[in-house]
Amino acid sequence: METATQNIQPSCGFSERNVDMEFTGSSYNGEYYNGRMEGKGEYTFPTGTRYVGEMKDGVFHGNGVLYFPNGSKYEGTWENGLSKQGSYTFADGLRYQEKDWDFCNGNDRQFYSERCNGLKPAGESQLTDLDPPRVIPEGCYDCKDGFYNPKTRVITNYKHCFLRNADDEEHEWIMNTCRKSWDEVVGHRQEKRN
Secondary structure (H helix, E strand, O other): OEEEEEEOOOEOOEEEEEEEEOOOOEEEEEEEEOOEEEEEEEEEOOOOOEEEEEEEOOEEEEEEEEEOOOOOEEEEEEEOOEEEEEEEEOOOOOEOOOOOOOOOEOOEOOOHHHHHHOOOOOOOOOOOOOOOOOOOOOOOEEOOOOEEEOOOOEEEOOOOOEEEEOOHHHHHHHHHHOEEOOOOOOOOOOOOOO
16 A cells, blocks of 8 residues: 655656555655656665666666665666666675676685775784774674674664564574674683693
8 A cells, every 4th residue: 555645746647756655664755657656766675775766667677776774785777677787886885896806705805995995004903894893782793784693583783673583594604604792712722731
């Protein structure tokens, strides 16, 4: 069910309005033609992801940008709701390249911000691309789009709003690969001698 919160007089079938889509949790603010999203507009998904661009017959069509809640974006050309070409830019400004990608491979393990700003002096290691790193709530993990609490198996965004429940596969991946709020001693420890 759509509820129009603003309606401008239509001209030749075109109108502009802000619509909340009650059943999907999405919203749209933009141009309409004959009751369908058409022209320029902004479509917001319940996850907070936003599409800003051209629409045709109710779907993404033409030039548009998907803005993700983590700060990354995908700029592309769309045809009947499908991306035909585009580019992805990470939240830190690194632009993904399909060919000749030399970032974070076996030869270079630097963070993108280290490539842009240079390495820190010896003894001042950088733990994440964000420097200083986020403070992780006690007992939780930073899983890059938010914090994960392994006791509740809930992932929240960095403002502590619910994102999703982790399934078994994601739980294992987070537990094995993500930064946690506590330090652990790993490796060899010398025994005390009397």
